[in-house]
Amino acid sequence: MKIAIIGGGLAGLTAAAYLTENPHVEGTLFERSPQLGGRAFTYEKNGFTLNYGAHTIYGIDRHTLSSMEHELRLTFSSKQVDKRKVVYSKHNHLTTAPIDAINLLRTDLLSTMQKVRFVGEITAIIANIHNLKNYNTLGEYLEASNADDDVKELWEHLVCSNFFIAPEDARHVSGAVISEYYHNLFLSSKPVNYVLGSWSVITNQLKEKITSSEHWEIAMQESVEELQFEDQKFILQTKNRRQAFDKVIFAMPVQHVIKFLKGTAWEPFLAPYESNTATEVMIYDVGLSRIVARPFTYISDMDNKIFISDVSATDHTLVPEGGQLLQGIAYLKDHYDSEEQRKAYLDDKNTQMEALFDQHYPGWREVTAVKRVSKKAMVSSVKNVTTNTLLPTRIDHVPFYFCGDGCEGKGELAERAFSSARSVALSIVNEIQEALQTV
Numbered sequence: 282m283k284i285a286i287i288g289g290g291l292a293g294l295t296a297a298a299y300l301t302e303n304p305h306v307e308g309t310l311f312e313r314s315p316q317l318g319g320r321a322f323t324y325e326k327n328g329f330t331l332n333y334g335a336h337t338i339y340g341i342d343r344h345t346l347s348s349m350e351h352e353l354r355l356t357f358s359s360k361q362v363d364k365r366k367v368v369y370s371k372h373n374h375l376t377t378a379p380i381d382a383i384n385l386l387r388t389d390l391l392s393t394m395q396k397v398r399f400v401g402e403i404t405a406i407i408a409n410i411h412n413l414k415n416y417n418t419l420g421e422y423l424e425a426s427n428a429d430d431d432v433k434e435l436w437e438h439l440v441c442s443n444f445f446i447a448p449e450d451a452r453h454v455s456g457a458v459i460s461e462y463y464h465n466l467f468l469s470s471k472p473v474n475y476v477l478g479s480w481s482v483i484t485n486q487l488k489e490k491i492t493s494s495e496h497w498e499i500a501m502q503e504s505v506e507e508l509q510f511e512d513q514k515f516i517l518q519t520k521n522r523r524q525a526f527d528k529v530i531f532a533m534p535v536q537h538v539i540k541f542l543k544g545t546a547w548e549p550f551l552a553p554y555e556s557n558t559a560t561e562v563m564i565y566d567v568g569l570s571r572i573v574a575r576p577f578t579y580i581s582d583m584d585n586k587i588f589i590s591d592v593s594a595t596d597h598t599l600v601p602e603g604g605q606l607l608q609g610i611a612y613l614k615d616h617y618d619s620e621e622q623r624k625a626y627l628d629d630k631n632t633q634m635e636a637l638f639d640q641h642y643p644g645w646r647e648v649t650a651v652k653r654v655s656k657k658a659m660v661s662s663v664k665n666v667t668t669n670t671l672l673p674t675r676i677d678h679v680p681f682y683f684c685g686d687g688c689e690g691k692g693e694l695a696e697r698a699f700s701s702a703r704s705v706a707l708s709i710v711n712e713i714q715e716a717l718q719t720v
């Protein structure tokens with residue numbers, strides 16, 4: 282059986298790596314750009330390792346990566362972010378973020394009574410008895426609860442930092458999704474980790490697995506431009522070739538899939554996913570030639586909805602000797618009335634970000650060795666709010682398979698890319714198995 286995978290990001294590489302394990306499958310992975318990794322692409326500059334997307338792993342011991350580690354025999358190590366140095370700032374007042382019971386007891390953002398309530402709510406979610414999962418959204422749950430505004434604000438803030446979305450969007454995340462997410466996270470013994478050495482440690486091993494298989498090929502800089510169905514085969518067209526396959530896996534953002542299938546017989550079945558919105562952020566990475574300050578590992582400015590991670594405080598492998606790597610992220614709005622308004626909003630975020638750097642990392646401007654600012658980075662191709670619908674990995678009347686971070690799967694962000702790809706690959710392997718048994 283010949284399989285085509287379109288997209289060489291985390292999802293496409295994962296699906297291909299699993300399929301190389303099956304002797305009945307051969308295939309080609311098409312990637313349109315000159316490098317693999319997609320939004321998890323990693324590159325070196327002046328001795329710093331920069332990620333296009335960040336590599337925080339939430340609950341790594343319960344994460345799909347842990348299954349992949351065993352099933353695909355990957356080797357990597359990870360390091361826990363120092364939770365005691367995760368800080369929230371509100372009205373210029375700094376306090377530890379209430380991400381676990383110890384920090385919660387220390388946080389100044391809540392009164393003693395509020396802390397008791399917050400602990401109670403979290404404990405109840407862990408026990409899976411809390412009724413948050415019965416509410417359509419976090420907003421409806423908070424509306425119905427008689428919690429103080431500060432407790433409500435903290436709930437929003439916790440959700441926005443784990444889902445990478447603006448606090449106002451946090452209210453639109455489904456109660457069931459949040460309940461399941463925190464159930465998993467609070468049971469984890471490693472809640473916030475980095476894969477040491479960044480995403481390339483994973484993507485290089487997946488690539489190695491695929492290229493060392495005699496039955497697989499990686500076609501770089503080959504954008505798949507067209508797809509036709511002829512004689513029971515899918516014919517893929519790139520600038521270099523026209524090739525027939527038995528199955529096709531789309532491993533790209535949902536928006537790209539919809540654009541790709543426009544005008545084909547399958548377009549109408551994708552209509553329910555057309556109006557999905559993505560999560561976009563502004564990224565401000567700076568590599569410093571020396572450590573200017575290390576007051577915390579993460580600071581979230583609750584007033585301006587921006588945060589800075591001292592990435593190298595946890596992962597020192599990403600910097601040259603004595604260097605420091607800081608990553609600022611600003612949550613962005615979805616809608617702007619005009620292009621001028623969008624530009625002004627982004628300029629404001631840039632100013633607020635630099636002010637946050639000035640406040641906590643004085644002298645950073647003078648020792649900046651590397652800088653990367655992206656004003657529109659897609660963190661998740663489908664924001665996981667109730668007004669959006671994640672793309673299923675299979676759709677009735679559509680013969681293709683879909684995976685990626687905008688597809689149905691376990692977890693959020695990269696985990697959904699891994700988990701949806703793993704489940705697509707395993708379902709194809711099952712189909713092959715069943716077909717063999719009936720022969």
Ligand SMILES: Cc1cc2nc3c(=O)[nH]c(=O)nc-3n(C[C@H](O)[C@H](O)[C@H](O)COP(=O)(O)OP(=O)(O)OC[C@H]3O[C@@H](n4cnc5c(N)ncnc54)[C@H](O)[C@@H]3O)c2cc1C
Nearest residue numbers: 288290291292313319320334335337504505685686694695
């Ligand atoms: C700023 C930022 C911070 C992030 N932080 C985190 C984090 O801390 N933790 C976490 O878990 N996740 C994080 N993420 C999310 C994570 O990076 C993504 O979820 C993940 O990389 C998505 O992988 P994917 O394979 O689904 O899609 P993509 O990476 O978008 O891969 C799709 C690939 O398909 C290729 N392609 C598209 N069309 C075609 C075509 N026609 N022919 C051939 N190839 C094609 C593209 O070039 C691309 O390489 C972050 C992302 C960003 C941007």
